[in-house]
Each structure stands twice: as C-alpha cells, then as structure tokens.
Amino acid sequence: MSTTALAPPDGTETTASRSETRRQRRRRERLEERDAAIPAHLYGLKRGTVPLITALCALFAIFTLAPVVWIIINSTKSQANLFGSFGFWFARPFEFFHNFSLLFQNVDDNGTYFQWFGNTVLYAVLGGGGATALAAFAGYGFARFRFRGSKAFFYLMVGALLVPIAAITLPLYLVYAKAHLINSIWGMILPSLVSPVGVYLMRTYVELSVPRELIDAARIDGAGETRIFFRVALPLMVPGLMTVLLISVVTVWNNYFLPLIIFTQNRLFPLTVGMGVWSQVAERSGGNTNLYPMIVMGGLVTIVPMIALFLILQRYWRGGLLLGSIAN
C-alpha cells in the first residue's frame, strides 16, 4: 500500500505540538482534517444530499447508541420495573445507588462484582502490559536484526494467528490440570503475554519510525545493543507501544473462553465470566433471584471505563488501526 498508510499513528509528537494544550491540539487537528478534505460542494451534490446523508448517519447512530442508552436508563430501575416498565424511559423508584451498592456485595454467594472488576484490572495490567513489553522486544528484534531463523520464526508466529482460540485454550486446560494451574491467576496471565498481533504491529512500527542509520550511528559510538534499544529505539516507539498496549489490554479485558474454562472458583473470575454466570443463574431461577438489576448495573460499570479509555486515547488507536490496515 501507499506510504501514506504507513504513516505512524497520529499520536506522534512533534516539537510544536508538545507546547500546545489539549484544546489547541484538538482544534488544530480538526482544522487540518478540514483542510485535507476536498470541499464537499465541489462534488456537485444536489441540494438535500448532505441532510439526507446526515439523517442516515443519525439513524445508524440511534441503532448504535440504543443498547447503551438502554443500559444507562435501566441501571436506575428495580427488578420489577426492569421488566414492568417501558425500557427506554425511567421509572420510580430510583434505584441507581442501591443497585451500585449491590456490586460490592456477594449476594447469595453468586460472587462479588467489584472483586471481578479488580481481577480483570489485574489480569489486564499484568497480561496486557507484559504482552506489550514482549511485543516491543520482539518487534524490534524482527525489524532491526537479521539472523538465522528470523524469517521462519516470524512466519510461524503469523501462521499461529490462524489457529482458532479453542484449539489452543482447550489443550491448555488439560496441561493446567497436570501443572496445577487450574484456579491460578498465572494460568490466566501467562497465556495473555502472547500477542502475535502486537509483535506484528511493533515490527511494522519499528520499520517505519526507528531509522537504521540512527542505530548504526549509536553502534559506531560504541553503545551496547541493550542501551541502544532503551535509549535510542524505545523513545521513538512510544506511539506504537501505546497502540499495542491498548489492543492488548482490551483483548485481556474481553477474554472469555480461557477464564471460563480454567477458573472454577468465582473469587477468581474476570468480569466477563462473572457476568455470564450471573445471567445463567438468574435465568435458571426464573427471576427469583434479584440478580437482574445487578447484571444491568454490572454491564454499565464494565463498559464505562472502556469507552472512556477509547475516547481519551482516540488518536492512538486510530493510528494503530491504520497500521492494522496494511496487514497484507
């Protein structure tokens, strides 16, 4: 593809952008984007086309936001109102804070939501952070060294992307049963360290943003390889690292199959498995448990940090997706 698509993420800092405030930066980005686009009127559109297209966008936005709006509204409801009142409007009593407080309790021994939340954060930070570190080393190694077997290793890694998760997770469970890793947090964290996508993205990013000449110059100056990596290459890799970190954290945050299989004690569950178990218990009880408001509130508390993270780090993931789009 073109060199344009190969541009590093938007997060690349220039000396000019470092001094400006976030607000100024947003304004500048908006203006740059507007200047880069060809003015719409030049396309010779008929009158009414822009409002029509805007309406189509609005329609899809309603479809996109409906579940999110629903979960916000219904987090304020009691179980009776959850089923007895109109789904897209509020109903008395206002139970938001009560529902929220339930997430700190282990109701009927079905598990404590905030314990799972803590577990998820732990798995995401250790697993996602570790995966990013390994990807940074390996991506740099693949991009800037040529050694025997480097190509073979690389293709082996890319080929593994094709293997279904079930074909890796299932035997992992059997190995764990022998290695006493069932119900161990390491059973969850260690496999999360492997992120072939992260390595692939880091390799692409290093190719683009860490000039070979710079490394060679550092070598001539007598710097060791470790020092070159940490002092010369790593600072240039930061925007790419942020993308990989985001992708790895999200992957661990969303992981369901592995924890579903390897955890049998609910105090170790991540959010995904816990929420799944709650909906199973609630359905089986035929609505006799008071779990439904907790499921709705739990869903809301699960998505809010993720949406916030994505909005705050927008410029990083956009760049990362750009890198992803050249994966061919």
Next chain:
Amino acid sequence: MSDTATLKVPGQAPPPQAARRRGPGRSSWSRRRDRRGLAFIAPFMIAFGLFTLVPLGYAIYDSVYTTRIIGGTTFTGFGNYSQVLTSGPFWGGFARVIVFGAIQIPVMLVVAFFFATVFDLGVARLGRTFRTIFFIPFAVPIVVAAIMWGFLLEPTYGPITHLANALGFGGTNFLSSGLMLPSIIVIAIWEWTGYNSIILYSALKSVPRDVVEAAILDDTPLWKIILKIKLPMVRSAIVMLIFLNTIGALQLFIEPEILSYQGGSITNTWTPVVDIYNTSIANSQYNLGAAMAVVLALAIIAVSVGSMAFRRHRGELA
C-alpha cells in the same frame, strides 16, 4: 501513491532506498548481532512456544487417543476424526457459521464502506461525532453486548419485542430457533461495523487527493469517483477485512453462549466452538473436542490459503 506530507516520523526519516541498504562493515558485527537479535525475540518466542505451540501440539496428540472411564486411554488413530467428520450436528454448526458469515460480512462491509466514504468525503454534518459514536461498540466486551441485546430482544418484556408487536408483528420471538441466527447477525453488525468503517476510512484517506481532483475537473460523477477510483484503491484493505471477519465468524462462540443463558434457543452444537466447548468441558470428552478443534483449525487454514491463492492469482501478492 506517495504523499510525503503525512509521513510523520519522529527523528530523521530515512529515504526508502537507504532503509534497505545494509550498512558497511556488517560482516564484522553480524555474528554477534545474530545472537543479540535472538535475545530480543527470545522472551516472546518462549512464551509463544509454551502457550501456543505446546498446547497446539497437545491438541493434535490428544485427538488421536480416546480416554474411557473403564479401559483408560488408548490410541485410536483417526477414530475421533471419523466420528467428527461424520457427525451431522458438527457440520450443521459449520453450515450455520458459514450462513452467518455469508450474510453478516457483506452487509456489514457495505454499511461500513458507505460510512467510511461519507466521513472521507465530509458530506455529513457532525462527521467526527458520528465517527466516534459508531466506534463505541468496539469498546463493549462481547459478553456485555450479548447480555444487553438479550434484554432488548427478550420475548416478553424486551423493548424491541414491544416495538415489533406495535408494528404489527405480534408474537415475535427474536430468541426462538427461527430468529436466533438473524438476531445474532444483527448483534454482530452492531459490534463490528464501526471498527471496520474506521479501518476503511483510514485506507480511504490514503487515496491521493490530486487523483480525485483531476476526476472532479473531468466532471466525473461522485458515484463514479467512489466506485471506480476509491474502491479499487482500498481493495487490499477490504480483502483483509473479509479475511479477518471470516476467521472470526468461523469461531462464533460468545454471543450464542451468553444468549443461551438468557433463554435463547441455542443447541449444544449450534456453532463449531459451542460444540467443542460442550463436548470437552460439559461432557468431558476431551479427545473428541480436540479432534473438533483440529478440524476447525484446518478449515480456517484452508480458508486462508485459499484466499491467498486467490489474491496471488489476481496478482495482488508477489
């Protein structure tokens, strides 16, 4: 297709030829650097070996044995495979994910391409806002997405069921066996359209401006600019998305699994991965499950090799 203006590289960007040239004196360093390079990839490769290759090998090993409560583990060769390959329900699940992908992927990509084009051309008001909104579902874990949609589609109280009733489709049950697949297709479209759209938007941004300007000066109608100039230029991104989405579709698991907890009519063999999960974990037939997983892996590899051969045939790969 070169546009140096957007090539923002920190530090000094080397010209492309220089990047490919090997530095002088490489031979004197090369052996030592060999080992250094290996050291950089070693931590990843060790983890990769232990947590990807070893389990994969173990799955293959497991798939040729059979464990019985009485009689222990015996080598059965392709016994498990012949059981999987002749299993009607397994292929039924396979057919279902193929139907799922055959509908969901084209619909999603057409919608995603439409919005990507809209954002690229800047022909909608509030384009940036819509772009951000459309991406929100990507931040929602699939488990939570399935739970939310399960509530919305619930046959008695669900607001969407109410809507269907109000529109004259009385007695609609979105979680019944007949509508389960269409419902999951809608959920998947909800989850992935924004993400695919942003990737296509990034690709569209790389179409050089002067080409489009020249077309405008030639009085080329807009639809022709989109379909004849822009679409071919982002074809490799589209091919990649078809490929990634197909791999994802063949592994459909979380949505049906969660909806089955919420009263959805999902059989134990609804998709291949649902089948693998129930066979191995619920029924403890690990060997059979392993054989299923290997068959699924082979199917995915076949799809990949097939698409690569197709692209090579079309001259897209060297």
